[in-house]
Amino acid sequence: MKNSVAALRAGRGWTQGDLAKHLRVSRQTxxxxxxxxxxxxxxxxxxxxxxxxxxxxxxxxx
Amino acid sequence: xxxxxxxxxxxxMRQFGLxxxxxxxxxxxxxxxxxxxxxxxxxxxxxxxxxxxGLALIGLTIRAYIRCDEFIQLRILQAAxxxxxxxxxxxxxxxxxxxxxxxxxxxxxxxxxxxxxFMAQLVRLMATDx
Numbered sequence: 001m002k003n004s005v006a007a008l009r010a011g012r013g014w015t016q017g018d019l020a021k022h023l024r025v026s027r028q029t030x031x032x033x034x035x036x037x038x039x040x041x042x043x044x045x046x047x048x049x050x051x052x053x054x055x056x057x058x059x060x061x062x
Numbered sequence: 063x064x065x066x067x068x069x070x071x072x073x074x075m076r077q078f079g080l081x082x083x084x085x086x087x088x089x090x091x092x093x094x095x096x097x098x099x100x101x102x103x104x105x106x107x108x109x110x111x112x113x114x115x116g117l118a119l120i121g122l123t124i125r126a127y128i129r130c131d132e133f134i135q136l137r138i139l140q141a142a143x144x145x146x147x148x149x150x151x152x153x154x155x156x157x158x159x160x161x162x163x164x165x166x167x168x169x170x171x172x173x174x175x176x177x178x179x180f181m182a183q184l185v186r187l188m189a190t191d192x
Contacts, residue, residue, distance in 0.1 A: 026067040028190075029133035038133050 002061040006034040008052045023047055067130045071188055074126030078181075081122060085115035119177070134187070141183035149176045 009019045009030075016034070020027045023044065032038035033048075039060075040048065049056045088111045095108035127138050149172060156167060 025131040026134055028187075029131050032133050038136070041132050044132060 001039045002036060003033065004059050004061075005030075005048060008054070008059065009034075022051055067134050068188075070126050070129035071134070071184065074122055075185075075188075077122050078119060081115050081118045085112055085119070088112040088115055116173075137187055138184065141180050141187070144183065145176050145179040148179050 005019075009016070014022075016027050016030045020030045023030070025044065029038065029040075033040050045056050045060060049059055052059065092109045092112050095105055099105040099108060127135055130138065152175065153172060156164065160166065
């Protein structure tokens with residue numbers, strides 16, 4: 001699934017590690033989501049959307 | 063890797079190593095007991111003793127799995143699935159090779175192969191976290 005997590009993260013000047021800390025996941029998880037290798041669970045997707053103050057469908061494009 | 067997840071995997075590796083050491087020590091004691099001890103209840107207890115650290119390995123792995131995040135949990139499950147598939151293929155092939163005369167192989171070796179494949183993948187997972 002395509003997503004704009006990397007762009008949103010860069011917009012805040014965060015590293016993958018910073019975002020991982022905010023989401024309480026591993027940096028590998030953030031990397032896998034950003035590159036589309038892993039689609040996050042619904043709770044994690046909601047957490048990402050809440051963190052960036054966006055709707056899930058605006059971040060993730062199926 | 064996030065601190066909690068990395069900590070869970072590192073802690074698991076350390077405890078796993080310790081459990082393996084205890085398992086090997088118990089295995090040596092059990093092997094010696096088979097030959098040297100004749101008193102039935104003591105002999106039985108000593109021979110069955112390696113089961114405890116063996117079960118501890120499984121318990122530690124489950125605990126580490128629970129403490130990791132969802133992506134790492136997926137990777138752990140993939141590692142377990144691959145290890146199980148390799149062992150399934152190996153045992154199937156070896157069964158027929160055994161019919162052709164290859165020596166009998168203890169199930170303890172099958173277990174060792176499974177753990178080795180599983181561990182190698184998790185070590186690789188931790189090593190690629192840069």
